Amino acid sequence: MRQASLPPAFQLVILPGTENPREIACADILPHGEMVDGLVLWRESGLRLDCVFAVHLETGETSAAAIDLMVAALADTVSAALPSTVRLHCESPATVMIDGRPLCGIDVIGDDTGEGGAIGLALDVPVASQTLGIGLRDAGVADVDPVDLLEALAQRLIYWAARVDAEGPDVLWASLDRHRTARLH
Numbered sequence: 001m002r003q004a005s006l007p008p009a010f011q012l013v014i015l016p017g018t019e020n021p022r023e024i025a026c027a028d029i030l031p032h033g034e035m036v037d038g039l040v041l042w043r044e045s046g047l048r049l050d051c052v053f054a055v056h057l058e059t060g061e062t063s064a065a066a067i068d069l070m071v072a073a074l075a076d077t078v079s080a081a082l083p084s085t086v087r088l089h090c091e092s093p094a095t096v097m098i099d100g101r102p103l104c105g106i107d108v109i110g111d112d113t114g115e116g117g118a119i120g121l122a123l124d125v126p127v128a129s130q131t132l133g134i135g136l137r138d139a140g141v142a143d144v145d146p147v148d149l150l151e152a153l154a155q156r157l158i159y160w161a162a163r164v165d166a167e168g169p170d171v172l173w174a175s176l177d178r179h180r181t182a183r184l185h
Helices: 021-033 063-081 148-169 172-177
Strands: 011-015 038-043 049-055 088-091 093-096 099-111 115-122
Touching: 011 088, 021 038, 021 049, 021 115, 049 063, 049 148, 063 088, 063 093, 063 099, 063 115, 063 148, 063 172, 115 172, 148 172
Parallel strands: 011 038
Antiparallel strands: 038 049, 049 115, 088 093, 093 099, 099 115
16 A cells, blocks of 8 residues: 655654554543644555544634534545535534445544644445445445545645635535535534
């Protein structure tokens, strides 16, 4: 498997396929205050995209805003790979759905009351696991690589963060509305 190449805004930590990024973030990084903006913990696997993104929170902001960015970025990334006949939508709290079955859940890892938080996600690629309802191959996506998904997701996160900074959050809500998503937070 090739190594992901992320934009300079991100610092990638590659975990072996046996490690869980959520467990590493909760047990080894967050308790020590070592989570830095742009840190990405990624489990190297050909079966699923499983990662945790660290985010910096502005004063008064909670990780809900970061989750909304992640949902928009993931929806764009997955929509680009799906056949045109397949539509995804998002449901609260932050679940990306295809044909009424969950493709991916996005959640906060650890405590987001300080200046930083972490957002985790897992998405099955070839076949759905028991925890998710559908994999990308089941949705009609042939030969998608989790590395390609991670790279595209990082690019879309940067895109959405820049647009929201420049134009305000309404542009994000308009994108989420395209996926029949109510305001999640």
